[in-house]
Amino acid sequence: MSTTLHIDWTRCDGRGLCTELLSGVLDRDDWGYPVARGKLGRERTDVPIRDGDREAAQEAVSLCPVLALSLQERGVRMAAVEGTRRRG
């Protein structure tokens, strides 16, 4: 089962805590917002998390000052992902 870190862009304010905790996964753009390293499109919003980074990702979820992060198991979110894809 693979895990993804979902970034709610309507909440994210680019405070930078997650980019510190997950520096190998997330880069920071000029405005402070997290950008998944080497990822494009959907995977910038639902960032794949390897098992080794899972603990750091959990820390990021609990410490995000604006509650913009959540961890999701691939299987659970599949339906929601399909829904957005159809709309483009």
Next chain:
Amino acid sequence: MWAFGRVSGFMSLALFTVSVLLGILNRSGRPLLVLPRFSISILHRNIAVLATVFLGLHVGSLLLDSYAKLRPVDVVVPFLGSFQPFWQGLGTVALDLVAAVVVTAFLRHRIGQRTFKAVHWLTYGIWPVAMAHAIGNGTDAGSAWFLGLAAASGVAVVSALLWRLSAAFLETSKAREGNFL
């Protein structure tokens, strides 16, 4: 019990001051020297918890003290005290509000950001109330060391607040100014 009540009250106020300063720094999104942002966040929380523990000891010890003449109702309802009811009542107000802030902070993930934030904003009101309680009610309020520290904390909190309200407060404020030209 009396001496302990005084010291713990002072410790609580000092720690709350540090926590308020760290909270404002945290909001700016800036790291501090060698401390990364998440450490400031954790430090802000832990110092606030420690301050709350000292606040509990402060109230608990004075409740057991025969000289303070504190009744259980004074812990919850302000301005009913037998000695300096107004200044003591401010302490009760601060205690009740701190309880609300701490509980909502721990339930942040359950009650949602909006409620958490609304209650957390109370802190800006609690700090001056707690300080007024310390100055108006404290036995040590006349001594130079206390007044010195109180003045230093006041200056620190007010300057942090002015910084908070300034345009350059956010770490990313420059980038977000929007250079459309």
